[in-house]
Amino acid sequence: MNHSVLIRAVTIMLSLAAASAQAEPPADMRTLFPADAPACFAAVFDPAHPAQSVVALRLMRGYPQLRMEQEAAGPETPKEAPPDQARGVMAQLIVSFRGDGAKGSPARFAAAVNCTAEAGAAKMRCGIDCDGGGFFVEREAGGTLRMTLEDGRNLRIAGGCTNRRAYRGLGIEPGDRSFSLVATPMAACR
Amino acid sequence: MIKASDRSRAVIRKLAPVGLVALFMTTVAAAQTVDKTFPQNRPTCHARVYDAAHLAAHPKQRVEAISFERRAREIAAEKVFIASGEMTEEIIAATLRVRLRGDRRSHVVQLECEGARNGARYCEVPACPGGEIGLMPDGARAIRLSLGGKLRNGSFVAHYIHLNELCDGAQPAVLESGEDDHEFLLTLAPAEACK
16 A cells, blocks of 8 residues: 555544544534545635635545445445444545646645544644644535634645655635635535 | 774664565565556556447446556656555555547546555546545456446445546546446556557
8 A cells, every 4th residue: 555545544544433432513514524425615706806826625525535434344244334424524625826837827736634622622624634724614604614814823735744745834824714614516616 | 992983883784684674575565556456657548438239238427548558757647646655565556547438538537546455546627636546356367347336235335436537626537336337347448449
């Protein structure tokens, strides 16, 4: 198994195991991220905003995350029992930054995240693998999600735990620390 | 009195077995890159062109031709992964070419594929993370590429892969699993088939 995949799997298993002792999270979390269906929350920004380097941000849970969550749960998981989201859900944070992608298009980076919530908590806390930082997610009036970076830290947006691929920091610009995300069909979340 | 050079030799003698073990482990790791489907240092081309009869029987299928190629360029990239010191024996690089029905252009994009459980690899376009195409050997001479897949409860979850690196640009190209683009069986072919 690839080193980064192994580290990621161990990190996820440890965080799932640690969180398994926690009680049920708010039912809201299940609504946001069903166990066996994709979900996407997205925000699009003014590409010319002076205090933002982000032009698009997606918090999504697609087939790769659903598949990996089942793999992390182990082969003995009964067919009729999907992974228990009370212990945490896997998702992916995809961020497109203004500028230097192909042909001047935005440059896209992604990080694997694992989100957990304590009993009765209004927020989920999502952490990026290998201490890439964390952020909180909570539902706002009107159905949007508020994503807020933890105080004093930026997020390391990278694929995996190694430096094989380039990565970017999120949160450096003052306008890149809190985002309002809207539930978006997967077809529009590519 | 033991001289420094003697101490060095003693240390070397003590460490020699460790070094041999490390060399053995490195060799094992390198050997793992040599598998039947993607031999190390040898280019490969797997391709499929769907004929008119197949396309007529699958009217919802968008893909008309698809190929998965490891050329000298990709093999060089694989060596860079290995030289980086990571345990990257299961990473392969490839070029994916797709021609869609009714579109004479050939979409070309670079992939990186990492190993996962059950012998499957999962490939993404590094510039466009989020999309993913599954890669599973099918015998020694064929591979299956898949978009999305079934969960344990039997439900199929659709997915996609970008076909260029302009994922947030003005002209993104995306292949989705759709109604009849879930899986493609590609067979080993001469390099010309991947052009």
